Amino acid sequence: MSCDVAIKIQDLSKHYQIYEQPSDRLRQIFSRGRKKFHKDFCAVQDVSFEVARGEVVGIVGKNGSGKSTLLQMICGTLNPTTGTVEVKGRVAALLELGAGFNPEFTGRENVYLSAALYGLSRQEIDARYDEIVAFSEIGEFIDQPVKTYSSGMFVRLAFAVIAHVDADVLVIDEALSVGDAYFVQKCMRFLREFMRRGTLLFCSHDTEAVLHLCTKAILMNRGRLELLAEPKKVVEKYLAAFYSTENSAQREENNGSEAPSAVAIDLGEYRDARLSVINQSALRNDIELFRFDEQQSSFGQGGARIVDVQLLDSVGRPLSWAVGGEDVQLCIRCEIFVTLNRPIVGFQFRDRLGQIIFADNTYLSYCDAPITAVANSELVALFSFRMPLLPSGDYSISPAIADGTQETHVQHHWVHDACIVRVHASSVCLGLVGVPMRAISLAVSS
Structure with missing residues (x-):
């Protein structure tokens, strides 16, 4: 051999x-x-x-x-x-x-x-x-x-x-x-x-x-x-x-569902016209958020520490459950132990296979006018977005805080799977996420 x-x-x-x-x-x-x-x-x-x-x-x-x-x-x-x-x-x-x-x-x-x-x-x-x-x-x-x-x-x-x-x-x-x-x-x-x-x-x-x-x-x-x-x-x-062969019945049921192929980058102000109907059915995208687990494995230089991760509604109230397609805020709280001249706070939202479904950080929003986080202070990062429509299953949020630029930085605290997110029901049967549709039409011509 x-x-x-x-x-x-x-x-x-x-x-x-x-x-x-x-x-x-x-x-x-x-x-x-x-x-x-x-x-x-x-x-x-x-x-x-x-x-x-x-x-x-x-x-x-x-x-x-x-x-x-x-x-x-x-x-x-x-x-x-x-x-x-x-x-x-x-x-x-x-x-x-x-x-x-x-x-x-x-x-x-x-x-x-x-x-x-x-x-x-x-x-x-x-x-x-x-x-x-x-x-x-x-x-x-x-x-x-x-x-x-x-x-x-x-x-x-x-x-x-x-x-x-x-x-x-x-x-x-x-x-x-x-x-x-x-x-x-x-x-x-x-x-x-x-x-x-x-x-x-x-x-x-x-x-x-x-x-x-x-x-x-x-x-x-x-x-x-x-x-x-x-x-x-x-x-x-x-x-x-x-x-x-074995799943013809399920196939017929799934034929009425969409198979979205991309993450919507900017959903604007429009809402999926079907959302009100779906949210009153068993297909509502119910998303459960478990508490921040500070015992999860982590790494970093230790100049700052992530102490809490929460999902908030559009007016800042903590959520233990959310609904796909609705506006939410991800709040990441950090304790600062040494002065950070260009702090960057970010997160990754991963599926159960560890694939990154979406991620972001604060760098681009503050690269032209960076703020300073002095020692013994608290830094709070808020990410406001519309929660994607997610297939059923388990997901995780991994937050991080660093100091520097996108290319060159010191990682102070990265927490693997700090929060588990569990999707209990979904109208999405295929793809990584569902994309809200502006309109869907069906026409028959003779």
Whole structure:
């Protein structure tokens, strides 16, 4: 295998024998092959592909298409019926929930067991143990049996282990779908950093994740590799097959919804004519804002500190809920410890994949007449805008304060995922955001 190839799959197949009743297994043994008492089921059939070092490959396909079976054979937790798997380097995997953990062992014991299976010595595990526990954020539960853990705690601990074993190849199978919003954002930051040096292979029904994370993608269909190509082509073919077979009812419903393709930069004074109707229906874009969490990870020189982030209505009243399409203000409060001659306060609004949906800062508004924030004062930044129409899901706001210019500045405090924003309902079914329409018309001519 070439030194540039991290994974090489050649003619890989996995067959199962399906028996209608347990006694048929005995009959099969005593028949010595003269008669067949089972049906053959092929989960994976003649799959071949290579993954280069440093690539990010997504695997998509309908349920039962063989995705998980393929990943298990790559990781070595399942033996193939025929074919070969070659993997160069250390492989760490996050497969089905709880895989690799002994439910009777405590979290601490499972950390040592799991890390040892990845090839770490006792001394290496000792040196990384505190970092693993801190990353998992399960606190005192680390000494409880993992059979008492919730699904989210399972994922936290399992991901924390694979994040600290110096893997060359990471394999992930839909496991992050059960994590909470804060932890998913932390995992996405780790994965984006890992993608700079390692090889990532993951299975997902989330086509947005495949499009924005992967360098190439694989479409599995009934156990066979149907397409290996750039993510856009694979996702298009997968969606065409998905909507044409299993989701026709949902497709008809979605045909009446828009698929906006861009963020509206300046909405002006107009309002979407449909907004009053939508806001009285179950499709109202209800947006929940969670409190500022000062314990989230952060970095900076420490000359200033962000102490609060709030969403306000148009007259300055704090909001715990907002509605997409309405005017809001984002308020960022900062304590100043040293004099900042050209303070810049900004924020990023990210989706659960860590993609920046929109962002802004105060630099352009004050570059010609900068204000000075003296030591022991408070600096408040207000951003007034119309809340975009957002698809359902979790988002996060990451604020920051710096001193200098857009190009050259000192970062004093940047807080990752300081606030979680949860969209509970939406009329937006496609795209990253919805754009309010000035008008929509439909005409029939003979």
